[in-house]
Amino acid sequence: MKVNTQSVNFTADRKLIDFIQKRMNKLDLFYDKIIQSDVYLKVENTSDKANKVFEAKVSVPGDSFVVKKQCKTFEEGADNAIASLERQIKKRKEKLRARA
Numbered sequence: 001m002k003v004n005t006q007s008v009n010f011t012a013d014r015k016l017i018d019f020i021q022k023r024m025n026k027l028d029l030f031y032d033k034i035i036q037s038d039v040y041l042k043v044e045n046t047s048d049k050a051n052k053v054f055e056a057k058v059s060v061p062g063d064s065f066v067v068k069k070q071c072k073t074f075e076e077g078a079d080n081a082i083a084s085l086e087r088q089i090k091k092r093k094e095k096l097r098a099r100a
Contacts, residue, residue, distance in 0.1 A: 007041040035059040
């Protein structure tokens with residue numbers, strides 16, 4: 001799956017982008033009809049330590065899922081967001097099976 005990663009107000013290093021790509025590829029195990037996915041990485045100017053925002057949008061036929069997580073690190077945000085996406089995708093797949 002092709003993951004479009006955009007970092008806002010900073011430059012993401014190759015290691016972080018590879019980590020996100022690897023984690024997003026696991027979504028293919030749950031639903032193989034994913035069209036594309038966009039990931040936005042942002043650093044907010046706050047005094048709070050959890051100032052890293054990980055936002056993912058996954059497009060599937062007829063629908064799209066958007067998840068936004070704010071954490072201390074992008075890796076933590078990616079793990080939390082992808083776990084949430086897994087649940088949403090599984091739920092959608094069960095609904096589709098119920099209709100069939």
